Amino acid sequence: MKTRKRIFDSSVYAVLIILSAVFLSPVFVILMNSVKSNFYISDEPFSFPRGEKFVGFENFVKGFVQSDFLRAFINSAFITVLSVAGIVVLTAMAAWYIVRVKNRFTKILYYLFTFSMIVPFQMVMYTMTFLAFELDLNSVLGIVFIYLGFGSGLSVFMFSGFIKSIPTEIEEAAVIDGCDPIRTFFMIVFPILKPTAITVAILNAMWVWNDYLLPYLVLGSGENRTLPVAVQMALTGGYGNKDMGALMAMLVLAILPIIIFYLFCQKYIIRGVVAGAVKG
């Protein structure tokens, strides 16, 4: 019995190790090609970067300079940080108001926010872009406002769900002690919301950082472009000879920050994504 279990466990390990290799291989292939010279990338994508094929970090230098990578990276980071901060604080405030002030208007608001979650982006793509240009929101700061609007559906929904389960006594005690609603919210309510706030922050950060179509339509592919837009432009823009080495290096540079972030906050990310899946 014991040997049978051991043989079974070893075969489970074997399967898991093979599967991990399969899962990691795409990233490995990109890494390998990012240090190969141009000619060998499209012709022999699966060969090792040995001998004359190996070019060191030359591709990274080219990829970094050619695509003005730093600029796109800073744009993406700026937009993501501001959008997520705005979404987390402002939708938590709105959700608290909607749950605590019960009338027909807040009820309608709640349903509208929930409804927006199911509407696919293509439905509002063209008209939203028009409105964004009309209202001069086609800037790095303007798009933060747009993300606040698009992110509000899921975020208000998730915060509301949690706020409904918090007893009102603590808040009422604070009011009796002379706290105004703003102080009550930031001193008492918001700290209680922390677990949901982390979930909301992670879900929105992953979405905004990776989003392509919205920033492409609103910010374009000029100096305001975000990282996914820069990658798409570099890899599809124009015909003729593409600098494959530089492109591979760009792909590596684009996924590196995400993987580092993931390895550090894995616990929160996985928990947040699961919580979002179950509630959304």
Place this chain on the structure above:
Amino acid sequence: MHKTLKKYFPVFVVPVLAAFLVSFLIPFVMGIYLSFTEFRTVDASEWVGIKNYISIFTQDKTFLNSLWLTVKFTVVSILSINIIAFSIALLLTRKLRGTDFFRTVFFMPNLIGGIVLGHIWSLIINGILGFFGVDITYDPSYGFWGLVVLMNWQMIGYMMIIYIAGLQNIPEHINEAAAIDGASPLRTLFSITIPMVMPSVTICTFLTLTNSFKLFDQNLALNGKSAETSLLALDIYKTFYDHTGLRLAEWHGIGQAKAVIFFLLVAVIAFVQLRATERKEIEQ
């Protein structure tokens, strides 16, 4: 409390509400209206009734093809992703050492954005097809299966995590009782494990369903150039932005009408999902 808070409406709700109106609600209402018009730009529209909705099926050659492709893609993705993810979850809940490492690896692709994912797989798939002297544009079925493989790579880890959570919720003593009663492992799987994780199955089915149905970025980056491998979301995008010239207003109208149909399909899926989860909750 309510009365004082009520006065703070401008502070608490107005910022979010303003953003919501500008980026979602007003564009949504405009979108519905414009689907009944022809428009070169949003502010120059001409009412045409349901003409656009008819044109989708008569003039437009791509919509039905993309719809069918999207349905096929969605069904294949739901089946393959859920079966593989559930199997891996079963392996990872056997209390072996080192499962955390495997979990980390399998979940990782889920964090990479669709555009980058598409380009990674484009290199790999074209590299493999290169051995046979062709590339992904050679046959639409290559693009289709390429997209399925990509989707599996991205979503298996995510679904696996949800299945693991479901499996860990099964009380230990039920499995022990089954073992004492002499149930074979296969019998335990079908009579106990799978019925017990049905809530997770529902969640995962709908997650893969909506994600596959609305797929855009991956499609654009991997095989977006060909109309034959464009899923619905990409087809709508192309109807809007790939046309120029005299009939532009007509195409914009058709694109917006397609978007409304797309929205209605997604809404039906969401409604069915809501009913399915509600019924589950009542049963429990």
